[in-house]
Amino acid sequence: xxxxxxxxxxxxxxxxxxxxxxxxxxxxxxxxxxxxxxxxxxxxxxxxxxxxxxxxxxxxxxxxxxxxxxxxxxxxxxxxxxxxxxxxxxxxxxxxxxxxxxxxxxxxxxxxxxxxxxxxxxxxxxxxxxxxxxxx
Numbered sequence: 001x002x003x004x005x006x007x008x009x010x011x012x013x014x015x016x017x018x019x020x021x022x023x024x025x026x027x028x029x030x031x032x033x034x035x036x037x038x039x040x041x042x043x044x045x046x047x048x049x050x051x052x053x054x055x056x057x058x059x060x061x062x063x064x065x066x067x068x069x070x071x072x073x074x075x076x077x078x079x080x081x082x083x084x085x086x087x088x089x090x091x092x093x094x095x096x097x098x099x100x101x102x103x104x105x106x107x108x109x110x111x112x113x114x115x116x117x118x119x120x121x122x123x124x125x126x127x128x129x130x131x132x133x134x135x136x
Contacts, residue, residue: 001079003094004070005029009060011088020062020088023114029092031056032116039113041066043105046136049098049127055117057093059083064109071098071132078134084109100129102136 007028012019023030041047043064049071059068065084068091071077082104083089093099103109117123129136 001070001072001077001097003072003097004079004081005092006081006083007090007092009088009090020060022060022062022112023058023090027090029056029058029090031092033114034116034118036112036114037119039111040108041101041103041111042108043103046102046129047100048129049100049131051098051125052095052123053125054095054123055115055120056095057091057099058114059091059093060112060114061085061088061109062112064107065104066101066109066111067104068099068101069134069136071100071134072096073098078132098127098132100134 010021061084065082065086067082070079081091083091
């Protein structure tokens with residue numbers, strides 16, 4: 001889908017604990033840095049649709065597994081990506097796409113979002129999960 005870039009990430013195993021790459025200034029899709037925050041999502045739970053109008057998101061799931069659904073309201077297209085421990089990657093998401101996501105577990109998954117703009121409630125829209133016809 002236009003506006004979503006999938007970048008496989010390195011996981012470097014170590015007896016003391018692995019190193020999980022996230023984002024570098026030289027990474028494809030890097031659009032600058034303004035804020036990084038974590039979200040949790042419980043297994044089987046779906047979070048509502050959200051669209052940023054100016055913010056580029058870089059989504060990484062270092063623990064658990066999460067299914068992300070993107071919707072381009074202009075074309076009507078949907079795209080689905082599952083990332084996390086089973087498929088360690090980063091999703092770079094351009095402004096203007098709707099995103100909803102569901103925890104695939106096991107247990108509670110952890111999402112890191114590295115953004116190019118600080119959080120501003122005025123630049124984002126939210127809709128109930130039933131707003132778009134997608135078969136979860």
